[in-house]
Amino acid sequence: MDLDFKYDIFDKLALKIEINNKIETSLYDKYKVKRGLRNENGTGVLVGLTKVGSVNGYKVLDGKKVSMEGILDYRGMNVKEVVTGFQKDKRHGFEETSYLLLFGKLPNREELQEFKIILSNFRQVPDAFIEDMILKFPSNDIMNKLQRSILASYSIDPNPDDISVKALMEQSLKLIARFPLFVAYGYQAKAHYYDKKSLYLHAAQQNLDTAENILYLIRPDNKFTEKEAELLDLSLVLHSEHGGGNNSTFATHVVSSSGTDTYSAISAAVGCLKGPKHGGANLKVYEMITNIRENVCNWNNREALKDYLYKILRKEAFDGKGLIYGMGHAIYTLSDPRAVLLKEKALELAKEKNRIAEFDLYKNIEELTKEIFKEQRDGKDICANVDLYSGFVYEMLNIPRELYTPLFATARISGWCAHRIEQIISETRIIRPAYENVAIEQDYTELNNRF
The missing domain is CATH 1.10.230.10 (Cytochrome P450-Terp, domain 2)
Structure with a gap:
């Protein structure tokens, strides 16, 4: 097919799609549709319950929103107190925050050390995975590469469809540990094959935590300062959870409610976060x-x-x-x-x-x-x-722009996994809201009579 001719057809088809899929704004009002799952006063439609996190930025008095200072809670604990606590002790906090989100309580010293060891041991993937999944099929968009790496992880899980609590926990811990690898290696492949830069593939270090390993993996010389690691760690903590109603977390609830595997649910969340109205x-x-x-x-x-x-x-x-x-x-x-x-x-x-x-x-x-x-x-x-x-x-922090949103995902994976586990344990019904059909009825027309 001639290329110009093809695109001429595509222009016409695109116009048909646009015309026949446009829904008039007045119809949303007519059928009282909660657009964007929002009430008329801008508050979110209540669609579920969660213990994982809460976001409060206003009060509703007599049906009207009244402004207030924002509050973000993780498992009922003010995030400001969490941050103040680990920074006062001059510790990084992402690992204990992830523990809090997954298990519902802050770890004691022994539990925290044990948790860090588990993540450290999971912070590796087979060499063939890196070569065949990441290097042979690089992507110009690291979020796209991250999604594909998540889905490919299904293939290296001996029981990927197991949604027992123990399996969900292990799958979650592996993803939390491996997101920095997927992101860093995805970026290095992109920088090499698309930007013609040198290829640097560093192995994750067992003695480094999540924030430190990210900086170690993405920098050619592996070097970083404590202040840099401290700030990146804080960013990870603050991005790790934001209630059940944000777009990507709600997607995690929706997809998980179907009973599907962890990798499908989390890749869907990454797809949501990729959008410029959310993580982008x-x-x-x-x-x-x-x-x-x-x-x-x-x-x-x-x-x-x-x-x-x-x-x-x-x-x-x-x-x-x-x-x-x-x-x-x-x-x-x-x-x-x-x-x-x-x-x-x-x-x-x-x-x-x-x-x-x-x-x-x-x-x-x-x-x-x-x-x-x-x-x-x-x-x-x-x-x-x-x-x-x-x-x-x-x-x-000299972090490439291509990694801004993937780092958001690297933090939010903890919250997504916590919400997925909660959904599967607490609510067995599939999420299925309703849509009003507003199409105009048409009679079937024989092919020879269509114009």
Whole structure:
């Protein structure tokens, strides 16, 4: 088939698809559809119960949302207390946070050491897996490579369809341990085969924890500072869980409710996180900041910066979507506790790396956007979300942009696995909501009579 002719047909077919699949907005109101599973006041539709995590950013009084400081709990424990606890002892916290999410309680010293040893022993895959699955079929998108590595893990599991509690636990621990490998090796393959860079394949180190191994695996010289590892560990802790209703975690519940295997459920969650409206948001922040740097000469000139932010909101600048990425959240109103904690540590690293001017740019964007919304959006409360500062943190850590979202997944795997186990143990019914059919009835037409 002639290539130009083919694409001419594709254009026509695409137009038919667009015309015949568009549903009028008024019909959603007519049938009282909870679009995006959200109530009219913006709160989420209650579809399940969980003990794993909770997200609170407002109160509902007399049917209206009232703003409040954000609270994030892991197993009923305020994440701020968890972070303060391990940082006070100058420890990394991702492993004990994963333990908390999976087992429902914080580990004692012996349990934590035992847990770290288990993860360390699982932090390896057969050489043939790396060569055949990752190196022979590299991907330009690490999230895509991560999904494929997860699905391929089904083949090296002797009982992949076993959904007993013991099997679920072992599968979860192996995925938590191996995500850094999948991400790091996927990135190295991409850098080599797509970007024509040298190929570095380092073996994970048993004496290093998750954050340390990530930095060790992705850097050619394996070197990192304690401050860098501390900040990456904090980022992993803060991204590891965010309630049952976020897009990727809800997908984990939905897919798990069918009784399918762990690898299918977790790969579906990764597919959700890949989207720019979910985990890919930190990349949009990075792109927006780059655009602002190019168009605002003096970052300290708050008026010039505020004017440009207005242009972004008016769809006159950046990507034309009218969004200031990294600002605003579906639940948090006055503050996102993850952003607050990450901002504090980001400032410490910015001082160490002599990048205070850039930190101030992010801080000014946060403050000025709040001012703009007070002025132009009927006093609406808006706060910085975790994506505003996570991209800056990764940039200071010299982490390639392609790894921003995969690192989110490397953290969230703990929460996904905890929710999957909870779903299978607690709720045996398959999740199946309803859709109203609004198609116009048609009579069948014989082929010769179709025009």
